[in-house]
Amino acid sequence: MTTAAKTNVLNLSTEEFVHPGNRACSGCGLSILYRIGLKALGRDCIFVVPPSCLTVMQGLFPIAASQMPILNGTFASTAAIATGVRAAMKRRGKQTQVVAWAGDGGTADIGIQALSGALERNEDIIYICYDNEAYMNTGVQRSGTTPQGGLTTTTPYGKKEQGKNLPEIVAAHNPAYVATCSASYPLDFHDKLLKAKQISGLKYIHIQTPCPPGWGCEERMTVKIGKAAIDCGLFDLYEIEDGKKQLSEPSRKLLKKAKLPSVQEYLSMQTRFKALSDEQIAVMQERIDQKWADYRQEFCAE
Amino acid sequence: MPDSRFKVLTSASTSGPGDAGRTGSWRVERPIIDYSRCTPAKTGKASCHLCWLYCPDNVVSKTLEPKIDLEYCKGCGICAEECPVKAIEMVSEEQFVKGGEDE
Numbered sequence: 422m423t424t425a426a427k428t429n430v431l432n433l434s435t436e437e438f439v440h441p442g443n444r445a446c447s448g449c450g451l452s453i454l455y456r457i458g459l460k461a462l463g464r465d466c467i468f469v470v471p472p473s474c475l476t477v478m479q480g481l482f483p484i485a486a487s488q489m490p491i492l493n494g495t496f497a498s499t500a501a502i503a504t505g506v507r508a509a510m511k512r513r514g515k516q517t518q519v520v521a522w523a524g525d526g527g528t529a530d531i532g533i534q535a536l537s538g539a540l541e542r543n544e545d546i547i548y549i550c551y552d553n554e555a556y557m558n559t560g561v562q563r564s565g566t567t568p569q570g571g572l573t574t575t576t577p578y579g580k581k582e583q584g585k586n587l588p589e590i591v592a593a594h595n596p597a598y599v600a601t602c603s604a605s606y607p608l609d610f611h612d613k614l615l616k617a618k619q620i621s622g623l624k625y626i627h628i629q630t631p632c633p634p635g636w637g638c639e640e641r642m643t644v645k646i647g648k649a650a651i652d653c654g655l656f657d658l659y660e661i662e663d664g665k666k667q668l669s670e671p672s673r674k675l676l677k678k679a680k681l682p683s684v685q686e687y688l689s690m691q692t693r694f695k696a697l698s699d700e701q702i703a704v705m706q707e708r709i710d711q712k713w714a715d716y717r718q719e720f721c722a723e
Numbered sequence: 724m725p726d727s728r729f730k731v732l733t734s735a736s737t738s739g740p741g742d743a744g745r746t747g748s749w750r751v752e753r754p755i756i757d758y759s760r761c762t763p764a765k766t767g768k769a770s771c772h773l774c775w776l777y778c779p780d781n782v783v784s785k786t787l788e789p790k791i792d793l794e795y796c797k798g799c800g801i802c803a804e805e806c807p808v809k810a811i812e813m814v815s816e817e818q819f820v821k822g823g824e825d826e
Contacts, residue, residue: 430772441781441795442741447749448799452779485736607776633799641800641813644777 428611434460443486445478448640450604450630450647451551452478457607458549459489461614466518467510469503471496471532473524474558475551496531499523500539503546518547518618525552529565529587540594540623547617547624550587551604553632561635569705570697572637579696588627592661597622600660604630605647606671609658613669616660629656637692649687651675654709657716668720675713676720684709740795746780750798752813754791760810764788774802774811 438459445452451474459466468491470476476493480486494502503521510517523532528550536548555573556562563573563580566587570579592599597620602610610628617624631647633640650656651671658669668676675681684706688694697705758764762771764787775785782792783802791802803811 430776431769433776435785437781439781440738440740440742441792442743442746443780444743445779447797448801449779453777453801456779456781457776480736480742482736484742485738486740486742488738639800641804643779643799644801644805 428461428608428615430608433457433608433611436460438464438488440486440488443478443480445474446632446634446640448633448643449474449478450553450632450643451475453607453643454551454602454604454610454628454630455487457611458614459487461611462518462520462547462618464489465516466490466520467492467506469494469499469506469519469521471499471523471527472558473522473527473551474553475522475524477558496527498535499527499532500535500544500546500548503548504539504542504544507544507546519545520547520549522549522551524556524558525550525554525566525587526556526564528552529585533590536591537594540591540596540625543596543622545621545623547614547626549626549628551628551630552587553630553635554584555632555635557632557635570694570701572693572696573635588625591625591627595664596625598624598660598662600624600626600669601656601658602626602628603647603651603656603658603671604628605644605651606658609669609671613660620662635693637695638690642690646687646690649690652682653684653687654681654713655684655687655705657712666719668716673720676717681709681713745794746797747794750793750796750816752798752800753793753816753819754796754798754800754802754811755814756789756791757810757812758788760808761789761806762808762810771807773805773807777801777805 439456466489468489470491471494479491499521503519507519552566554567555564561573562575565585567580568584572579588599588601598617600613631643638646654675657672659666772785774789775783780797782796784790800813803813
């Protein structure tokens with residue numbers, strides 16, 4: 422396993438690639454990620470962005486909020502476009518990093534076949550999915566990753582089905598690198614991007630991104646909610662390199678705890694879970710407990 | 724195909740601040756920093772800077788006395804929530820209108 426340098430707040434670059442006054446909502450989790458992520462990626466990059474909140478955030482003609490070259494494509498073809506851009510760069514003899522940055526709808530639902538194809542071909546790109554667990558940009562419609570029981574405008578009584586576990590679907594393709602991140606740990610994301618830049622082949626990064634208008638919380642709670650999701654064990658940060666899974670620091674320290682905080686705490690911070698019944702919460706808690714029992718067996722035995 | 728053909732097809736934006744206008748007008752509450760409590764301002768040493776790290780809109784400066792660009796600050800309050808010493812307070816914008824200091 423390659424080890425990357427640990428970035429902290431003090432040695433994080435002050436060079437900014439995103440301008441203030443962009444169209445992102447107040448308290449947007451994606452804005453934090455985009456700002457800090459670009460610091461890790463640097464200037465030699467081309468972005469491929471399908472319709473998503475990022476398209477809105479990057480700006481409408483004639484002003485762009487981002488300083489990076491961005492190619493906007495269609496929902497279904499993000500990974501395919503990135504493949505093409507990478508091939509063109511290779512033809513020109515350039516090392517330019519191609520980054521596909523899509524939302525959960527553009528990755529889990531509409532764009533999954535293009536992503537699956539690119540994964541199979543092991544294209545040399547970074548694919549980032551920021552998962553805000555619904556189609557937030559168009560007004561909070563349910564997506565494939567919306568958790569069970571979540572309220573959206575198209576599931577007014579709560580979603581019946583379970584959300585997809587996208588990073589595991591991607592990991593089943595055996596790509597070079599898979600990692601999960603959270604908007605509440607931007608430095609962890611920064612370090613994982615630095616690592617991904619060094620690896621050839623397809624690098625997939627999945628980020629849980631709290632969205633105040635969609636999740637129904639105060640804008641100031643964005644970072645707190647992301648942390649609560651990790652602390653209760655619902656969402657876990659890990660990286661899979663060469664098929665070997667390793668928990669990242671914020672999740673690894675949970676292994677030492679005998680009992681994790683109840684998921685109820687995380688759920689009650691958001692209005693989208695207010696339709697959940699006690700039984701549904703108990704089932705959710707049971708699943709989390711089972712997952713962490715498996716993790717303890719897997720990682721503590723070594 | 725010659726390169727010039729591609730140039731005709733591009734409609735590139737120019738990069739700059741204020742794509743959505745002066746987003747400071749979205750603000751309902753204004754962050755006010757108490758420098759007597761802020762760790763880097765108090766100790767004179769570079770430390771903490773969490774307000775700068777977590778600011779989604781890139782309006783907080785990474786300086787010993789953090790400065791907030793009120794022209795673009797959307798007033799989300801993440802800085803106030805994440806400040807470990809609670810040095811940032813969110814004050815209603817109404818007060819500033821009454822005082823004639825509306826920006």
